[in-house]
Amino acid sequence: MKLKALEIENLDYTYPDGTPALRGISLEVPLKARMVVLGANGSGKSTLLLHLNGLLVTQRGSVRVFGRPVGKRNLAEVRRRGGMVFQNPDDQLFSTSVTEDVAFGPRNLGLDPGEVARRVARALELTGIQELAHRPPHHLSLGQKKRAAIAGVLAMEPELLVLDEPTASLDPAAVRRLMAILELLHARGRTIIMATHDVDLAYAWADRVAVLSEGRLLAVAGATELLRDEELMHRASLEPPVLLRVFRNTGFFPRHPDEAAEWVQRIIAENKRRNGTGF
């Protein structure tokens, strides 16, 4: 059987106050996938992600990361191989400088100071924040904090990267920089799982999408196939991506605005050649 980055079987979770958060989730994520867990607020995305790192104890069902069950015995290995970036970087950055914070994970792995320094330098370079190395995290902008938080996880050199709402509250430039980092990491062979309610981001970036609603997994499929299903999207309190709504019934499914613009310009040019008006 082919090794999977993540295998979840029949996962249930109920919060101590009795609120059911996850109900019978089963999901597989292949190696090197770009997977989005899509859902409206309160759909159970964050609760699901917290299970991948063993931060929530499985009540029923099982979670396996790279074939290893997430449980007390494997927690150290699971956390080393699967890094998690939290939604609010202020929950993650607590050290006196960015460098210290990025070094936190590698030091917890018991690495020697030379290796810690090498990993910190690599992570800062990868996220493009070398110039922030000695700044206190509380003086950074949100976009910078987000990159510092990612650097802190990358320094542990995880094979699986899990991000909870990574683009929340970021401006377009910060989103662009963040997505470029994720692209680079994916090109270097990392498996990336991202939880978001941003359907446009999911459509532009993901290979596969899993849609959650009220703690249930409604569907898992390729991004285009799944996100153009309006009925499914509405059941999950979501809307199809703008590009798919604009190009509904055309048989054309552009993943990026540039691709859509090129198609439209080509049609206009063709019409112009035919009837002189372009429309």
Add this chain to the structure above:
Amino acid sequence: MGLGQVHLQAADTYASLDSWLHRWEPRLKLAAGLAFVVGVALLESLLPAVAALGVAVLVALSSRLPQRFILERLLWLAPFLALMTVTLALGNGWPPSAAGLVFAGLVSLKALTALTVMITLLGTQTLQASLNALAHLRLPSLPVLALFLAYRYIFLFRDELHATQRSLTARAFRPGLNRHSLRVFGELMGTLLLNVLDRSERVHRAMTARGFNGQPHVEEPRVVNTPDVCKSLASVATIAVLILLDRGILF
């Protein structure tokens, strides 16, 4: 800058400057500083206390820390100092007695000296170095970690407080000493407390996710050299002389 918001520089903003204090090994510096402060607390007469404050001011001036940086921090602590002084001076009711005034003056002088020394010493090394020094001075890891996290989250707490303050002002709230205001303040404090509890849970999760097992990382201490020992001895000798003067053993 938001309503009532004061820009608070990090305690170690000027840790990268160079002075005899910056070059002092953090463990010895902290231990000598604490010994000096304890010695100051033991002083019982005004003149040695004034001399101790003089020493503290000289140390502060020679630290190359901007005077404004030190004064700003003292200013933050001034209300507590003033409250303490007034309470002590009026300990026996109005009008304050001469003895009461002298006692209040002495305690305030000693507090001011201790604050000046500690602000200067902590300002001349990185916070990480101070925390490492505390850990190497055998302070248990839990209070070291608590200090460390408290420092970081003070800034977030301040931001949350200001954001809430702004949202109250935006909805035409005028603070005053009336039932409505007190109720709002009570609810505000309750909400902040709940937010802090929620955040502590999230921070713990984020730390655990990066393999944290409850033991803060402590770097190897720097090697102690002769100037470090000389500075520490000079500091202890200074406070010892002041205590002997105070007790009338010298002169």
